[in-house]
Amino acid sequence: MAAGSAQESESEGFNAERPADDSSVTPLSGFRFIPFRRSDLLQMLRSEARLGALQERAFEDSVLTIGETFRNDFHDSRQALKDCYAVLDPDADTRQFPDGASSQDAAVEELKDRLAVLLNRGNYEALTEAQLKKAFRSKSLFQIRLRVDLKDFDDLMLFCRGSSERTETVTLFFGLIKRQVRFLNYDRVVLFLRFADRGVKTDKDFSPGRVMIKLFQNVPDADLEMLFPNTRVAMRWTDRLLIGVPALASGAIVATTKLAAPLVLLGTLGGFWLGLHSEPVTLDKRGLVVLGAGMAALGAYLWKQWSSYRNRKERFRQTLTRDLYFKLLDNNAGVLLRVLDDAEDSECKEAFVALYFLLAEARPLSAQKLDELIEDWFAKRWHARLDFEIEDALQKLEHIGLAQKHDGLWSVPSTAATSAAVPS
Numbered sequence: 001m002a003a004g005s006a007q008e009s010e011s012e013g014f015n016a017e018r019p020a021d022d023s024s025v026t027p028l029s030g031f032r033f034i035p036f037r038r039s040d041l042l043q044m045l046r047s048e049a050r051l052g053a054l055q056e057r058a059f060e061d062s063v064l065t066i067g068e069t070f071r072n073d074f075h076d077s078r079q080a081l082k083d084c085y086a087v088l089d090p091d092a093d094t095r096q097f098p099d100g101a102s103s104q105d106a107a108v109e110e111l112k113d114r115l116a117v118l119l120n121r122g123n124y125e126a127l128t129e130a131q132l133k134k135a136f137r138s139k140s141l142f143q144i145r146l147r148v149d150l151k152d153f154d155d156l157m158l159f160c161r162g163s164s165e166r167t168e169t170v171t172l173f174f175g176l177i178k179r180q181v182r183f184l185n186y187d188r189v190v191l192f193l194r195f196a197d198r199g200v201k202t203d204k205d206f207s208p209g210r211v212m213i214k215l216f217q218n219v220p221d222a223d224l225e226m227l228f229p230n231t232r233v234a235m236r237w238t239d240r241l242l243i244g245v246p247a248l249a250s251g252a253i254v255a256t257t258k259l260a261a262p263l264v265l266l267g268t269l270g271g272f273w274l275g276l277h278s279e280p281v282t283l284d285k286r287g288l289v290v291l292g293a294g295m296a297a298l299g300a301y302l303w304k305q306w307s308s309y310r311n312r313k314e315r316f317r318q319t320l321t322r323d324l325y326f327k328l329l330d331n332n333a334g335v336l337l338r339v340l341d342d343a344e345d346s347e348c349k350e351a352f353v354a355l356y357f358l359l360a361e362a363r364p365l366s367a368q369k370l371d372e373l374i375e376d377w378f379a380k381r382w383h384a385r386l387d388f389e390i391e392d393a394l395q396k397l398e399h400i401g402l403a404q405k406h407d408g409l410w411s412v413p414s415t416a417a418t419s420a421a422v423p424s
Contacts, residue, residue: 032389035162038348066402069400074343081340104209122339123346127159152206152230158192160219162187163185165182167180187218189216190214195210206230212332216324351396353388358403370410371390375387401413
């Protein structure tokens, strides 16, 4: 998603940590991600005990074949991704070979394409510009207001994986009011940014063309603003009232007690200088002391109010920094390596599940029927609702030679199902 227009977002929110009570978390369907580790998923499939001895041997051999196939596939992808990112890596500690480095613009385009494909294979979902703007408009749970100017970026991509609806208790007015709030939470969020040239407004940390890749965890959708490096903390109207009302009250007290005499003296002098009255006013030593005391009282009052405002904003920044500290998982090249590993696991897991159920049914099945069996198994057996990518899984198995399609029905080739019985 490209950031082509100006956008300022304002939201109120809070630190939505993973709740201890699972009853406050409702998994959402529609996401492709299988929320189990590869080794755990294999144990889950084996625990079904639905395969005969011959099928079980075929499955175990096929698991090794699948793992080796994708390990080789992603080894090549890993090196290609590292090569195209090398010219953009802000954390690199190696020197560039002058004749071997591609242009930055070409490297960015290649990196974007490769990263998008990789994240898709890792079951990450792309957030559109419309979804992002909707999240910016959403009323968050953070007790601060955040602003983001999307004009600071030439390129912007957001991907998320895993989501759930959560319930949290929000306290208002110093704990006097409590209310339950439901919100959408993303388990993983990948942010890709390329900084634009803002001319004199360009910050030294936001040099034009610089690319940043971040991986976060446990992010409420309405708090996506806090993930951006140019996030600015602003006062809500409630915060301004909490500062402004006491300031007005104390200002009235200062005006009537500390500034009354200086104001009368200044008014008399001003009236004489403006010709409103002809009686001369003498500004003696006592008058100067009164004016000095009044100016000192006014300065102290203004400094106190400014310090109160500044300290409140500083507390907000500390809250934001503390929250991001626990949400940030990885940066730049580290993100690429983690996503590569996630994608390899996702590809293997989908192939494992599809193959197991093809073997367990022992009869040709349509892709739709197999998809229903798998999604029903995850939902009823493991309380995980997901949108299993059956077509992708079957195509992977067909490419490896572990599945075949005939008259619209899928099955395991007899050679693959019986190869385990042949002595090596």
